[in-house]
Amino acid sequence: xxxxxxxxxxxxxxxxxxxxxxxxxxxxxxxxxxxxxxxxxxxxxxxxxxxxxxxxxxxxxxxxxxxxxxxxxxxxxxxxxxxxxxxxxxxxxxxxxxxxxxxxxxxxxxxxxxxxxxxxxxxxxxxxxxxxxxxxxxxxxxxxxxxxxxxxxxxxxxxxxxxxxxxxxxxxxxxxxxxxxxxxxxxxxxxxxxxxxxxxxxxxxxxxxxxxxxxxxxxxxxxxxxxxxxxxxxxxxxxxxxxxxxxxxxxxxxxxxxxxxxxxxxxxxxxxxxxxxxxxxxxxxxxxxxxxxxxxxxxxxxxxxxxxxxxxxxxxxxxxxxxxxxxxxxxxxxxxxxxxxxxxxxxxxxxxxxxxxxxxxxxxxxxxxxxxxxxxxxxxxxxxxxxx
Amino acid sequence: xxxxxxxxxxxxxxxxxxxxxxxxxxxxxxxxxxxxxxxxxxxxxxxxxxxxxxxxxxxxxxxxxxxxxxxxxxxxxxxxxxxxxxxxxxxxxxxxxxxxxxxxxxxxxxxxxxxxxxxxxxxxxxxxxxxxxxxxxxxxxxxxxxxxxxxxxxxxxxxxxxxxxxxxxxxxxxxxxxxxxxxxxxxxxxxxxxxxxxxxxxxxxxxxxxxxxxxxxxxxxxxxxxxxxxxxxxxxxxxxxxxxxxxxxxxxxxxxxxxxxxxxxxxxxxxxxxxxxxxxxxxxxxxxxxxxxxxxxxxxxxxxxxxxxxxxxxxxxxxxxxxxxxxxxxxxxxxxxxxxxxxxxxxxxxxxxxxxxxxxxxxxxxxxxxxxxxxxxxxxxxxxxxxxxxxxxxxxxxxxxxxxxxxxxxxxxxxxxxxxxxxxxxxxxxxxxxx
Numbered sequence: 001x002x003x004x005x006x007x008x009x010x011x012x013x014x015x016x017x018x019x020x021x022x023x024x025x026x027x028x029x030x031x032x033x034x035x036x037x038x039x040x041x042x043x044x045x046x047x048x049x050x051x052x053x054x055x056x057x058x059x060x061x062x063x064x065x066x067x068x069x070x071x072x073x074x075x076x077x078x079x080x081x082x083x084x085x086x087x088x089x090x091x092x093x094x095x096x097x098x099x100x101x102x103x104x105x106x107x108x109x110x111x112x113x114x115x116x117x118x119x120x121x122x123x124x125x126x127x128x129x130x131x132x133x134x135x136x137x138x139x140x141x142x143x144x145x146x147x148x149x150x151x152x153x154x155x156x157x158x159x160x161x162x163x164x165x166x167x168x169x170x171x172x173x174x175x176x177x178x179x180x181x182x183x184x185x186x187x188x189x190x191x192x193x194x195x196x197x198x199x200x201x202x203x204x205x206x207x208x209x210x211x212x213x214x215x216x217x218x219x220x221x222x223x224x225x226x227x228x229x230x231x232x233x234x235x236x237x238x239x240x241x242x243x244x245x246x247x248x249x250x251x252x253x254x255x256x257x258x259x260x261x262x263x264x265x266x267x268x269x270x271x272x273x274x275x276x277x278x279x280x281x282x283x284x285x286x287x288x289x290x291x292x293x294x295x296x297x298x299x300x301x302x303x304x305x306x307x308x309x310x311x312x313x314x315x316x317x318x319x320x321x322x323x324x325x326x327x328x329x330x331x332x333x334x335x336x337x338x339x340x341x342x343x344x345x346x347x348x349x350x351x352x353x354x355x356x357x358x359x360x361x362x363x364x365x366x367x368x369x370x371x372x373x374x375x376x377x378x379x380x381x382x383x384x385x386x387x388x
Numbered sequence: 389x390x391x392x393x394x395x396x397x398x399x400x401x402x403x404x405x406x407x408x409x410x411x412x413x414x415x416x417x418x419x420x421x422x423x424x425x426x427x428x429x430x431x432x433x434x435x436x437x438x439x440x441x442x443x444x445x446x447x448x449x450x451x452x453x454x455x456x457x458x459x460x461x462x463x464x465x466x467x468x469x470x471x472x473x474x475x476x477x478x479x480x481x482x483x484x485x486x487x488x489x490x491x492x493x494x495x496x497x498x499x500x501x502x503x504x505x506x507x508x509x510x511x512x513x514x515x516x517x518x519x520x521x522x523x524x525x526x527x528x529x530x531x532x533x534x535x536x537x538x539x540x541x542x543x544x545x546x547x548x549x550x551x552x553x554x555x556x557x558x559x560x561x562x563x564x565x566x567x568x569x570x571x572x573x574x575x576x577x578x579x580x581x582x583x584x585x586x587x588x589x590x591x592x593x594x595x596x597x598x599x600x601x602x603x604x605x606x607x608x609x610x611x612x613x614x615x616x617x618x619x620x621x622x623x624x625x626x627x628x629x630x631x632x633x634x635x636x637x638x639x640x641x642x643x644x645x646x647x648x649x650x651x652x653x654x655x656x657x658x659x660x661x662x663x664x665x666x667x668x669x670x671x672x673x674x675x676x677x678x679x680x681x682x683x684x685x686x687x688x689x690x691x692x693x694x695x696x697x698x699x700x701x702x703x704x705x706x707x708x709x710x711x712x713x714x715x716x717x718x719x720x721x722x723x724x725x726x727x728x729x730x731x732x733x734x735x736x737x738x739x740x741x742x743x744x745x746x747x748x749x750x751x752x753x754x755x756x757x758x759x760x761x762x763x764x765x766x767x768x769x770x771x772x773x774x775x776x777x778x779x780x781x782x783x784x785x786x787x788x789x790x791x792x793x794x795x796x797x798x799x800x801x802x803x804x805x806x807x808x809x810x811x812x813x814x815x816x817x818x819x820x821x822x823x
Binding site: 151218 | 441539542780
């Protein structure tokens, strides 16, 4: 017999909403196990929903189905060897992961990438941000029932992946950067091609907006759904577009500039209500801002070396470092403890998806089942990153 | 027997009205086969059209341009393992798809493909269609309950709530069309009397539109148009299609009420869904778009126009054949594509032949009504695909709100205003007399 007071792991249900704090299931309550095999839990997330009819009384996230022990791997590899592994965390934004790791180690060994490398990094990461947001937009729209945007976004993302492929030979898990700079020099006609992609993208963003922004059903499905105000965001550690949609103007590219982001002019789009629609608008606006950064970077890309002087064998001094960047999904942080050996003593990664996923329960309580799917979509989680 | 077979040929009644059970059976078989074929065709068209909306190619491998894909799918579904979950209520689980198909196809016996081309002409035809098609929801509830699983249960709950609420608005819209059959005059747009009584018979409704020289979608403009719009929205909810496809919402409930179904049983649900789409589309075509009538039967009357319009169905088929030939010529010249290319040439030839046969005078007068009716139904079918490609899905509470708070009041308003509009001359006369 199932113990109704407890979830499948024997843990007690969290406090219910409002006056109904009893934990037994009465006849109108239903525990629905959503995932890990479910079309719209974005991989292998498992959400145990406690429902009253269609209404969500509480949720319990079960994660770890994609756990690969990335952090532990990092402690058993040299600093250079670990770099390709981080690409496998957030596999839709591999370049950003790589940038985060490389800049963190650079900070640890006190090296700065040369300006040309920084510009290349900015171009690549911003392209990756666009690609990541496109994947988000397509799948989010699919979750809410609009099939067509998915194909449009994936068609356009292809152009960015082509550039990645030409630059470093890989499309998804790129390992484009290296500690101290970039692995590869740009190929012939790189600048021209990036500019071409920028010109190609601009009208395509309009196309997505045409399908969704003023669509009545889309607006009704997203406005006021999964509200999260700024204070709640801060309390939960939520970052990235989700935080900005709640009206908090916090972007690490501006707040703690890294990789030469202070040289570029761009705005931080912020929302007001912190609902799903605002998060959608913030991300769509970010697409345009990314284009703006890329254009500036391509126009001003300096000549020079692409790799700083880094010893062949990396042996950082004893110490610890926390460095974070603004990944497409939020603050991606690396906490590295070095004991002076070839391998880090401790490697801790702060993935944005993992932290943002905490907000799910707060956001969906009292909403309907369909909103759970919408909210999972709007949080833009990647399970590879959540489970690591 | 032979008497029964030949005796009916000169009749101008439906088999049901003529009391000819043999021909009724033939009609039933023809409709069953025709609609099943239509479902297969629709399956292909939907996948292709949706693919082109979404910048993909759709099925391309099985047969030329994937034309044999529905057949391949059918074979696959029939040979699949038939799984009944261990905890399921086996009898009800088995009955549900049968029930759904049964109701889906039974509605079709009153669909008037032509003045005599219906199995029977009931005097309560439209009521019968509504009644039987709402029985279909029972099958969905049975499926959801018998699966003994959460997703199907929620899917069937949504489905029953949705169908019950949208049937109300749908019914009111239909009533306003039925009222129009009794208003023979111009109503609020001029003099004329409201004479006679209305009718619920599907054939008589079309005949009324013929007699009044107007499709009901344009009658008492914009009243007919609004009622038609309400019906066109409600019928999508009634058939569980996007953007009202909550009962089988893929991204929420996996597959809704048929999550636990596989193989042939699942395909029966699909068959029933498409048959249901055909049924409601034919109601819409019958009630508002003049049923089997060609466009402008009165304004553009005369032998020349008759000839021109009667050539259209055959000519359209010839156009399709030309498209097939064009695509066959464009096929890659690779050896591996040889059979596909030949197949497409052959298909084009068959379609062209059918098109040419449909141009023969003796044939074209007899099938003109059927082809116009199917074309009108096809228009709605295309709309279904179009909606599916364009819209996100409504949420459950929003769906209910649209049904009860928007469609129902508007339908009720249209119903009342239609009555007033139709009786305007009488009301004016009465007001004069009263004074």
